[in-house]
Amino acid sequence: MKRVGIVALNTFREAVRDRVLYNLVFFALLMMLAAVVVGQISIGIEESVIVSLGLSAISVIGLLISVFIGVALVSKEMEKRTLYALLAKPVRRWEFLLGKFGGLVLTLAVNTAAMAAGLFLVMLYVKHSLQREDAVVLVAVYFIWLKLALIVALALMFSCFTTPLLAILFTAGLYIVGLYVQELRNLPVDVMSPATAAFTKWLSYLLPNFENFNVMAMAAHGRAVPGTLILQNTLYVVIYCAIVLTGAAAVFSRKNLK
Amino acid sequence: MKSQRAVALLLVLILPLGFAGIWRLQHGIDSQLAAVSQERDDVLLRSGKLVKWMSLEYSPLLADIYWTRVVQYYGNKHVRRQANLEMLWPLLDVTTTLDPNLVVAYRFGAMFLSQAPPAGAGRPDQAVELIRRGIQANPDYWRLYEDLGFVYYFDLKDYQKASEAFLEGSKKPDALVWMKVMAAKIAAEGESFSTSMFLWNDIYESSSDPLIKKNALQRLELLKAQEDCKQLNALADEYAKRNGRRPARMSDLVQAGLLRGVPADPEGFAYVFGEDGKAEINLDSPLLEQQLLLERLNKAVPR
Numbered sequence: 001m002k003r004v005g006i007v008a009l010n011t012f013r014e015a016v017r018d019r020v021l022y023n024l025v026f027f028a029l030l031m032m033l034a035a036v037v038v039g040q041i042s043i044g045i046e047e048s049v050i051v052s053l054g055l056s057a058i059s060v061i062g063l064l065i066s067v068f069i070g071v072a073l074v075s076k077e078m079e080k081r082t083l084y085a086l087l088a089k090p091v092r093r094w095e096f097l098l099g100k101f102g103g104l105v106l107t108l109a110v111n112t113a114a115m116a117a118g119l120f121l122v123m124l125y126v127k128h129s130l131q132r133e134d135a136v137v138l139v140a141v142y143f144i145w146l147k148l149a150l151i152v153a154l155a156l157m158f159s160c161f162t163t164p165l166l167a168i169l170f171t172a173g174l175y176i177v178g179l180y181v182q183e184l185r186n187l188p189v190d191v192m193s194p195a196t197a198a199f200t201k202w203l204s205y206l207l208p209n210f211e212n213f214n215v216m217a218m219a220a221h222g223r224a225v226p227g228t229l230i231l232q233n234t235l236y237v238v239i240y241c242a243i244v245l246t247g248a249a250a251v252f253s254r255k256n257l258k
Numbered sequence: 259m260k261s262q263r264a265v266a267l268l269l270v271l272i273l274p275l276g277f278a279g280i281w282r283l284q285h286g287i288d289s290q291l292a293a294v295s296q297e298r299d300d301v302l303l304r305s306g307k308l309v310k311w312m313s314l315e316y317s318p319l320l321a322d323i324y325w326t327r328v329v330q331y332y333g334n335k336h337v338r339r340q341a342n343l344e345m346l347w348p349l350l351d352v353t354t355t356l357d358p359n360l361v362v363a364y365r366f367g368a369m370f371l372s373q374a375p376p377a378g379a380g381r382p383d384q385a386v387e388l389i390r391r392g393i394q395a396n397p398d399y400w401r402l403y404e405d406l407g408f409v410y411y412f413d414l415k416d417y418q419k420a421s422e423a424f425l426e427g428s429k430k431p432d433a434l435v436w437m438k439v440m441a442a443k444i445a446a447e448g449e450s451f452s453t454s455m456f457l458w459n460d461i462y463e464s465s466s467d468p469l470i471k472k473n474a475l476q477r478l479e480l481l482k483a484q485e486d487c488k489q490l491n492a493l494a495d496e497y498a499k500r501n502g503r504r505p506a507r508m509s510d511l512v513q514a515g516l517l518r519g520v521p522a523d524p525e526g527f528a529y530v531f532g533e534d535g536k537a538e539i540n541l542d543s544p545l546l547e548q549q550l551l552l553e554r555l556n557k558a559v560p561r
Contacts, residue, residue: 042326043467044362049326052318059315179314214315221359 003091004099011073011103012110020069020107023061027115030057031122048220050126054119055140055216061115062108062148063175069107070155071167073100074252094249101156101245108148116141133222139230140219146237147213151175153241154208157248160255178210208240304348306355313356321357328353328363332370333469341375347384354391361399364392366470368405369461372413377473382413401464403427404437408457411444421445451485476548479524483545486521490529490537493517504535 015021031054038049074097077083086096119137124130154174158167184204192200212233215225313320328349335343350367353360370378372385389406396402403423410420421444428437436456443453455478462474490508493516498504500514508529511517520528527543539546 038322038326042322042329043366043470045322045325045360048360049319049322052316052322056316056319176314180311210315216315217318217357217359220318220357223359 003095004102007086007091007096007099008102008106011100012106015069015104015107020065021111021114023065024111024114024118027057027061028118031118035122035126047123047127050119050122051137051140052216052220054115054122055137055144055219058112058115058119058141059144059147059216062112062144063151065111066104066108066148066151067155067168067171067175069104070152071159071164071171073104073156074159075164075167093253097156097160097249097252098245101152101241104152105149108152109145112141112145112148131222133224136215136222136225137219139225140215142230143213143215143233146233147210150208150210150237150240150244153244153248157244157251160248160252174208175210178208179214180211181207181209182211209236212236304352306352309352310356317356318360321353321360321363324349324353324356325360325363328367328370336376336469339376341380343370343375343379346370346379347381350388354388354395358391358395361392361396361402364388364396364402365405366467368392368409369470372409373473374413382409385409385413398430400427400430400433400437403430403433404460407440407444408461411449411453411457415449417444417448451481454481476545479545480548483523483529483539483549486523486529487537487539490521494531494535494537498535505531507531 031050034050034053038046038053042049074083077086083096087093091099116138119141120130120134123134123137127134151171155167155171158170162170181204184200184207187200215229218225309320309324310317328346331345331349332343335341346367350363350371353363353367357363368385368389371388372378372380372382374380386406386409389402389409392399392402393406403426407420407423407427410416410423421441424437424441424444427433428435428441440453440456443450447453458474458477458481462471462478465471465474490511493511494505497511497514497516505511505514508517508520508531512519522528523539523543523545525543525545527540527545529537530540532538539549
C-alpha cells in the first residue's frame with residue numbers, strides 16, 4: 001500500500017508541475033464576472049445562478065481534467081518510456097495503476113475543494129451571509145468529485161487497452177450514455193420483445209449512472225439532499241471504481257509492454 | 259537587427275491603423291445591416307424537453323441562461339415600446355421545463371405575459387397556464403397563488419377565481435394573513451380601489467427589479483389619480499347642487515370651501531376639469547400618457 005501511496009503522491013506532484021491547477025484562475029475569473037454581471041442583466045436569479053454556474057464550471061473543468069489526464073496517466077508513461085524504469089522497481093502493475101488513480105483523484109479533490117472555496121466566497125459576496133441550507137452546495141460538490149473519480153477509473157481502464165484518442169472517445173461516450181440511463185429504463189417495454197426488454201433493463205444497471213450525482217438543481221434552490229443518498233452514492237462509486245479498476249488491472253497485467 | 263526594428267515599427271503603425279480601419283468599417287457594415295434588418299427574434303429550439311435532454315446535467319444553468327434571455331427580450335421590447343412579444347411564451351416554456359423550480363420565471367413571466375402591450379404580451383390566458391404549471395411543480399409556494407389571483411383580478415376581471423386563488427394560497431405554509439383577507443374582500447366587493455392599491459403595492463414592495471418597480475409605481479400613481487378624480491367629481495356634483503352649474507376650474511371648489519387648495523396628482527400636476535365638467539389629469543402630467551395608453555390598450559386587447 002505504501003508503494004501505491006508513493007505513486008499517487010508523485011502523480012499529484014506531476015499534475016501540479018504540469019500546471020493543471022491553472023484552471024483555478026479561469027474559474028475565479030468566471031465567478032467574479034458572473035457575480036458582477038448577472039445581477040445587472042437578469043431578474044431574481046442572482047443567487048441561484050452563482051450556484052448553478054459555479055457547480056457547472058466545477059463539473060466541466062473536472063470532467064476535462066479527468067478524461068484527458070486520466071487517459072494520459074498510463075499512455076504518457078508508456079510513450080516516454082518512464083513506465084519501464086518504474087516497473088523495474090518492486091512495484092506491481094496493479095499498484096502502479098491504483099497509485100495513478102489515487103494521484104489523479106487527489107489532484108481532483110484539491111482542485112474541486114479550491115473551486116468550492118471560491119464558489120462559497122462568491123456566494124458570500126452576493127448573498128452577504130451564508131445560511132445552513134447552503135451546505136447542500138457542499139454535497140453537490142462532493143457528488144461532482146465522486147462522479148469525477150468514476151470517470152478517472154473509466155478513462156484509466158480504456159487507456160489500458162486502446163489508443164489515447166479512442167480511450168477519450170469511449171470515456172466521453174460512456175459519460176454521456178450514463179446521463180441517460182434513466183431514459184433507457186423508461187423505454188416503452190410493450191413494443192419490445194421480452195429479450196430486448198430484459199437486455200435494456202440489464203444494460204441500464206450495468207452502465208454507470210451519472211444521473212445519480214446530479215443534485216445541481218436542488219443545490220441552486222437550497223433544497224436538502226437526503227443523507228441516505230450521500231451514503232448510497234459513496235458506496236456506488238467505491239464499488240463501481242473497484243470493479244473498473246480490477247478490470248483495468250487485469251488488462252494491464254497481461255499487456256505486452258515491449 | 260535592423261530588419262527586426264523595421265518589422266516592429268511596421269507593427270506599431272499597422273496595428274492601430276488597421277484596427278481603426280476595422281472600427282470604421284464595422285460602423286459602416288452595422289448601418290448597412292440596420293437598414294436592411296428585419297425582425298430577428300427567434301427561438302431556435304422550442305421544445306423544452308429536447309433542450310433539457312441536450313443539456314446533459316447542466317439544465318439548471320441553461321434555465322438561468324434562458325431566463326436571462328427572457329428578461330433581455332422583454333426589456334428590449336419594453337424599452338422600444340414594441341408590442342409583438344410572441345417569443346415570450348416559447349422562451350418561458352423552455353425555461354420552466356429546464357428548471358421547474360425556478361419560481362422567479364413563473365412569477366415575473368406571468369407578469370410579462372398578462373399585462374396589456376406594450377407593458378406585456380396581453381396574454382393573461384398564457385399567464386394563468388404558466389402559473390398553474392408553477393403551482394404543480396412548487397405546490398407549497400404561496401406567492402404563486404397570489405400571482406394567479408393577481409392575473410384573475412386585474413387582467414381577466416374574474417373576481418370569483420381571483421378570490422379562490424387567494425383563498426387556496428392562504429392555506430399554504432408561510433402564507434401571509436392578508437391572503438385570506440384579500441380572498442374575502444374580492445369575493446364580497448369585486449374590484450375596489452383599496453384592493454387594487456394593496457396588490458400593486460405588494461408587487462412594488464416585494465420586487466427588487468427596477469423595471470417591475472417602475473411599472474408598479476406607475477400603476478399605483480394612476481390608481482391614486484383615478485380615485486382622486488372620482489372624489490373631485492363627487493365634490494363637483496356637490497358644487498353643482500349648491501350653485502346650479504358645474505365648476506369650470508379647481509379654484510372654484512376652493513373658493514366654495516369644498517377644498518383647501520388645488521389638488522395635484524402624484525406627479526405634482528394640478529387636476530383640471532374637462533369640457534364635460536369631469537375631473538381629469540392635467541394635460542402636462544406624464545400620468546396622462548400612461549392613462550391614455552392603458553385605456554386604448556384595454557379597448558384594443560380582447561379579454
